Amino acid sequence: MSDIWQQLETHRSQTADTPILSLFKDTSRFDSYSAETDGLLLDFSKTSLDAMAMDLLVRLAQAEGLDAKIAAMFRGDAINSTEGRAVLHTALRAQADTPIQVDGADVLPEIRAIRQQMQHFAEAVRSGDFAAVDGGRFTDVINIGIGGSDLGPAMATLALAPYHDGPRCHFVSNIDGAHIHDTLAGLDPQRTLVIIASKTFTTIETMTNAETALVWLQAALGDKAPDHLAAVSTAQDKTAALGIAPERVFGFENWVGGRYSLWGPVGLPILLAIGTENFQAFLRGADAMDSHFQNAPLHQNLPVLLGLVGIWHNNICGYGSRAILPYDQHLQRLPAYLQQLDMESNGKRVAQDGSPLPRASGPVVWGEPGTNGQHAFYQLLHQGTAVVPAEFLIAAEAHEPELQHHHNLLKANCLAQSEALMRGRSLAEARDVAAKRGLDGAEQQRMAAHLSFPGNRPSVTIAYPKLTPFVLGQIIALYEHRVFTEGMIWGLNPFDQWGVELGKELAVALLPMVEGAPADSKDGSTCGLLSKLTPRPATQT
Numbered sequence: 001m002s003d004i005w006q007q008l009e010t011h012r013s014q015t016a017d018t019p020i021l022s023l024f025k026d027t028s029r030f031d032s033y034s035a036e037t038d039g040l041l042l043d044f045s046k047t048s049l050d051a052m053a054m055d056l057l058v059r060l061a062q063a064e065g066l067d068a069k070i071a072a073m074f075r076g077d078a079i080n081s082t083e084g085r086a087v088l089h090t091a092l093r094a095q096a097d098t099p100i101q102v103d104g105a106d107v108l109p110e111i112r113a114i115r116q117q118m119q120h121f122a123e124a125v126r127s128g129d130f131a132a133v134d135g136g137r138f139t140d141v142i143n144i145g146i147g148g149s150d151l152g153p154a155m156a157t158l159a160l161a162p163y164h165d166g167p168r169c170h171f172v173s174n175i176d177g178a179h180i181h182d183t184l185a186g187l188d189p190q191r192t193l194v195i196i197a198s199k200t201f202t203t204i205e206t207m208t209n210a211e212t213a214l215v216w217l218q219a220a221l222g223d224k225a226p227d228h229l230a231a232v233s234t235a236q237d238k239t240a241a242l243g244i245a246p247e248r249v250f251g252f253e254n255w256v257g258g259r260y261s262l263w264g265p266v267g268l269p270i271l272l273a274i275g276t277e278n279f280q281a282f283l284r285g286a287d288a289m290d291s292h293f294q295n296a297p298l299h300q301n302l303p304v305l306l307g308l309v310g311i312w313h314n315n316i317c318g319y320g321s322r323a324i325l326p327y328d329q330h331l332q333r334l335p336a337y338l339q340q341l342d343m344e345s346n347g348k349r350v351a352q353d354g355s356p357l358p359r360a361s362g363p364v365v366w367g368e369p370g371t372n373g374q375h376a377f378y379q380l381l382h383q384g385t386a387v388v389p390a391e392f393l394i395a396a397e398a399h400e401p402e403l404q405h406h407h408n409l410l411k412a413n414c415l416a417q418s419e420a421l422m423r424g425r426s427l428a429e430a431r432d433v434a435a436k437r438g439l440d441g442a443e444q445q446r447m448a449a450h451l452s453f454p455g456n457r458p459s460v461t462i463a464y465p466k467l468t469p470f471v472l473g474q475i476i477a478l479y480e481h482r483v484f485t486e487g488m489i490w491g492l493n494p495f496d497q498w499g500v501e502l503g504k505e506l507a508v509a510l511l512p513m514v515e516g517a518p519a520d521s522k523d524g525s526t527c528g529l530l531s532k533l534t535p536r537p538a539t540q541t
């Protein structure tokens with residue numbers, strides 16, 4: 001294994017000066033360095049990968065036993081070793097009836113029963129059969145949750161806005177009172193259904209926001225307030241304490257991680273927004289990607305290829321972040337969603353056995369939709385000192401046929417950006433530009449340095465026919481399995497998140513100090529900030 005890493009590094013050092021553009025002398029490069037499944041295309045030809053690098057990367061995946069690890073996940077093995085759990089978000093969208101066993105029992109019947117319960121409830125809310133306390137229809141739904149209990153449904157509900165024919169959906173996540181205050185201010189409690197979504201039902205943000213929402217409902221509905229509540233949780237004992245009727249509690253098991261949970265009950269807002277048929281198409285899209293991930297050979301396997309591109313850029317080229325750039329306004333929350341999916345999964349520094357990782361793991365993930373990002377941070381992408389591999393997403397067809405000109409401009413901009421990143425502009429070309437601006441001599445020379453672009457900056461493009469529910473399912477599953485591929489090659493556990501615990505514990509301990517208790521156990525900075533934020537006598541140790 002270390003031998004393959006070594007060979008990759010040597011190969012990179014020998015080829016680092018080869019311009020990506022020059023690789024297109026091979027006229028079949030686009031065909032050789034792209035792959036497609038069910039109409040979804042991954043183009044990775046605008047990277048420095050060549051045949052030798054691809055061969056080594058595929059061998060690396062094989063040497064890490066990726067095929068066997070994929071099979072173990074889908075089979076329901078307890079691969080989340082630090083929490084002793086299976087990882088079966090894929091079972092939530094499985095279309096086949098092949099049993100999936102956890103602790104000797106097939107989980108599919110339970111998954112399907114709960115999906116039935118969700119669909120029945122969602123359709124009843126959408127039709128008005130499940131009515132508000134006054135007998136009227138629910139016009140608005142607030143989902144209260146955070147992290148995986150917020151980002152997935154919030155992202156997907158926006159992404160599928162053209163299919164939205166159910167009640168309006170609002171998402172409250174932040175503990176900052178401004179979030180729930182501003183959301184409630186625009187709503188009528190008589191017309192509003194509140195979903196409390198928390199896998200554990202202990203998360204302080206969600207529980208605090210839920211209590212505030214309950215008080216708001218009680219002011220209008222009195223003791224009937226719980227009739228406007230539903231819950232999504234694995235902790236069904238705790239939901240009863242809030243008075244939520246069991247038929248409006250949607251459970252799931254601990255083998256679904258929070259950031260992988262939008263395919264089941266956490267996806268209830270999506271189902272309420274777009275209805276059963278569209279939600280099922282969303283699941284089918286993800287299931288189609290699951291089958292592809294399990295069955296396609298590694299060198300034609302989209303999630304594996306996307307993962308290997310990530311390994312190449314991160315570990316071999318040393319690029320420590322990646323930008324997610326959807327040229328699709330409906331995917332405006334995809335970068336935020338992928339931040340949790342990727343960074344909470346692969347932001348680890350030890351291997352499964354606890355030993356330090358020998359090389360860099362998850363990169364920093366960030367981004368914004370195009371073309372907005374072009375007018376914000378693309379300056380750095382093109383001319384900054386850091387190289388940031390870009391990941392573009394673009395649809396062949398938009399949902400606004402009457403605005404075709406907009407979509408043509410969007411596509412032209414997307415293609416222009418990946419071309420500009422790769423091609424750059426040489427000093428000689430920049431001098432010509434300066435000359436055309438009427439500059440000569442030293443001034444032409446000086447400005448050419450500013451007007452030139454280094455180029456040779458890599459990108460991948462994910463192209464799809466149209467952002468339908470099926471395609472959204474494919475895209476999210478593609479990224480889930482990319483994160484898995486990378487995590488397995490790094491040898492870490494992508495399914496735990498111990499790194500979020502310490503801050504939570506310290507916040508609990510700090511609350512009394514924020515409320516005035518002595519802060520004598522704290523460092524000087526914390527004491528100073530406490531007395532600035534909450535004026536009070538604070539003693540420093």
Ligand SMILES: O=P(O)(O)OC[C@H]1O[C@](O)(CO)[C@@H](O)[C@@H]1O
Nearest residue numbers: 147148149198199200203258500
């Ligand atoms: O659904 P819960 O249990 O409220 O957790 C919310 C989020 O908090 C985290 O545990 C991190 O703080 C995420 O992994 C999770 O998605």
